[in-house]
Amino acid sequence: MSNTLYLECYSGISGDMSVAALIDLGVEKEMLVKALKSLPLDGYEIQISRKKKAGLDVCDFDVVLDAAHENHDHDMAYLYGKEQPEMHVHVHQHDADHEHMHHSGQGENSACPHSHEHLHSPEDETGHDHHEHVHGTQDHNHGTQDHEHGTHAHTHGAHDHVHRGLADVTKIINGSGLTERAKNIAIRIFTVLGEAEAKAHGETLESVHFHEVGAVDSIVDIAAIAVCMDALDIEDVIVPELCEGKGFVRCQHGVLPVPVPAVANIVTANGLRLHITDMQGEMVTPTGAAFAAAVKTSDVLPEEFAIKKIGIGAGKREYERPSLLRAMLIEPIENTKQSDADSSSDVADYIYKLESNIDDCTGEMLGLAMEKLFEAGARDVSYMPVFMKKNRPAYQLNVICSEKDVSALEQIIFEETTTIGIRRVRMERTILKREMALVQTSFGEVRVKVCDFDSGTRCYPEYESVAKICRQRNLSYRDVYMAVHRECEALQRRNV
Numbered sequence: 249m250s251n252t253l254y255l256e257c258y259s260g261i262s263g264d265m266s267v268a269a270l271i272d273l274g275v276e277k278e279m280l281v282k283a284l285k286s287l288p289l290d291g292y293e294i295q296i297s298r299k300k301k302a303g304l305d306v307c308d309f310d311v312v313l314d315a316a317h318e319n320h321d322h323d324m325a326y327l328y329g330k331e332q333p334e335m336h337v338h339v340h341q342h343d344a345d346h347e348h349m350h351h352s353g354q355g356e357n358s359a360c361p362h363s364h365e366h367l368h369s370p371e372d373e374t375g376h377d378h379h380e381h382v383h384g385t386q387d388h389n390h391g392t393q394d395h396e397h398g399t400h401a402h403t404h405g406a407h408d409h410v411h412r413g414l415a416d417v418t419k420i421i422n423g424s425g426l427t428e429r430a431k432n433i434a435i436r437i438f439t440v441l442g443e444a445e446a447k448a449h450g451e452t453l454e455s456v457h458f459h460e461v462g463a464v465d466s467i468v469d470i471a472a473i474a475v476c477m478d479a480l481d482i483e484d485v486i487v488p489e490l491c492e493g494k495g496f497v498r499c500q501h502g503v504l505p506v507p508v509p510a511v512a513n514i515v516t517a518n519g520l521r522l523h524i525t526d527m528q529g530e531m532v533t534p535t536g537a538a539f540a541a542a543v544k545t546s547d548v549l550p551e552e553f554a555i556k557k558i559g560i561g562a563g564k565r566e567y568e569r570p571s572l573l574r575a576m577l578i579e580p581i582e583n584t585k586q587s588d589a590d591s592s593s594d595v596a597d598y599i600y601k602l603e604s605n606i607d608d609c610t611g612e613m614l615g616l617a618m619e620k621l622f623e624a625g626a627r628d629v630s631y632m633p634v635f636m637k638k639n640r641p642a643y644q645l646n647v648i649c650s651e652k653d654v655s656a657l658e659q660i661i662f663e664e665t666t667t668i669g670i671r672r673v674r675m676e677r678t679i680l681k682r683e684m685a686l687v688q689t690s691f692g693e694v695r696v697k698v699c700d701f702d703s704g705t706r707c708y709p710e711y712e713s714v715a716k717i718c719r720q721r722n723l724s725y726r727d728v729y730m731a732v733h734r735e736c737e738a739l740q741r742r743n744v
């Protein structure tokens with residue numbers, strides 16, 4: 249059965265953090281290196297290593313460009329303008345505990361040695377691309393001329409580089425030995441990036457040229473993400489939110505506000521949730537956001553889940569909050585406690601109802617309050633239009649929840665709405681004994697709630713499970729639901 253990935257982006261997300269976190273979940277390094285070697289690109293080597301960050305043992309993935317493809321991205325001085333971008337001074341400020349044993353056997357911090365795995369690329373490529381280069385703050389026009397590989401190359405002093413478009417990158421991915429599923433994931437990520445870039449620069453998906461993310465190291469990062477997602481057989485991805493910093497960052501366009509336009513556009517177009525923290529700097533990069541957007545299937549974590557595996561990937565930048573991405577393979581646990589409590593077909597049970605009449609709150613506030621209540625574990629939340637004292641049209645908020653969640657949910661109601669009082673009632677209820685089953689149907693495995701009733705058993709195919717099939721196969725909900733229901737009943741008749 250396929251896996252569910254939870255991306256915990258409390259310190260943001262970038263391409264290299266994502267690859268490292270996925271590798272740490274158990275991807276076979278030799279397989280990954282072999283797949284990346286098949287990309288028609290060169291001028292770089294790959295390092296996969298362990299490093300210590302915030303005292304934690306984490307995975308680090310690095311695409312090291314040769315001199316002609318040198319990259320400034322992890323140079324903090326460059327990013328925040330502490331040196332003149334035009335100078336092209338290649339000063340690297342690696343994390344204190346990072347070293348390159350392959351060069352000298354002695355890193356900047358020899359107290360913490362670690363080993364690297366390398367992929368040495370063949371001779372330098374004929375094209376000249378350059379990941380991080382700076383044009384100062386001036387806009388420049390790339391024109392439409394084609395150069396080697398159909399990409400757009402131009403020169404700034406001693407540095408030549410290529411600006412690839414979506415078609416160029418797609419050609420590179422399709423020309424590799426990646427599996428079809430990995431190719432599709434990589435192209436999906438680049439398409440999300442292309443749409444965001446096109447919007448930012450007033451271009452179309454066909455005409456837009458990537459700057460940084462079209463460079464060798466970004467293509468390798470994205471291909472590596474895709475290979476790992478495929479190898480780990482991940483189908484469902486939960487991304488509750490992306491935590492981002494604030495301020496400004498320096499990139500090829502010059503100085504941009506954080507979140508940078510490409511990230512802001514990806515978040516907007518793909519319904520990701522952005523959480524701006526007090527950290528100064530860029531914590532979410534376009535590549536990281538595009539990965540999250542391209543693979544996300546849900547932003548809600550199951551109420552309870554088991555963790556099968558944890559992977560932590562290191563970022564290159566040094567912020568107050570350590571740049572770490574934690575990825576987990578999780579398995580949702582259905583809450584069957586009530587049904588275990590009693591062997592009869594219906595079960596006595598208690599639930600809480602929180603209630604408040606609100607006459608001075610905007611629709612926007614009420615909408616967000618509902619979202620937060622669900623996130624915090626409310627079983628149900630509803631608003632009912634009411635007329636209350638002084639002829640005021642208002643809304644009655646109703647929250648159904650279990651006892652353990654009462655105080656957290658009341659807190660949210662006070663924080664997010666204008667109410668100054670909440671009624672609370674413990675209610676008895678009767679629920680049918682139920683359990684979750686995975687049923688093999690003609691559409692594949694479907695999650696079905698099976699309820700015992702005096703006159704027999706009833707099956708209810710789970711909404712998310714049915715909806716996923718509908719999206720994948722472009723079928724109507726009604727058709728899939730009824731077909732699954734029929735198949736469940738037929739199975740039951742056979743089992744009786």
Ligand SMILES: O=C([S-])c1cc(C(=O)S)c[n+]([C@@H]2O[C@H](COP(=O)(O)O)[C@@H](O)[C@H]2O)c1
Nearest residue numbers: 448459460461466499508509510533534535
């Ligand atoms: O290359 C692209 S698509 C790009 C677009 C933008 C815009 O906001 S427009 C900004 N950047 C900056 O480049 C570096 C590297 O990005 P990666 O995704 O390759 O890590 C980063 O600082 C971006 O803000 C790139």
Ligand code: NI
Nearest residue numbers: 445448459510
């Ligand atoms: Ni851009």
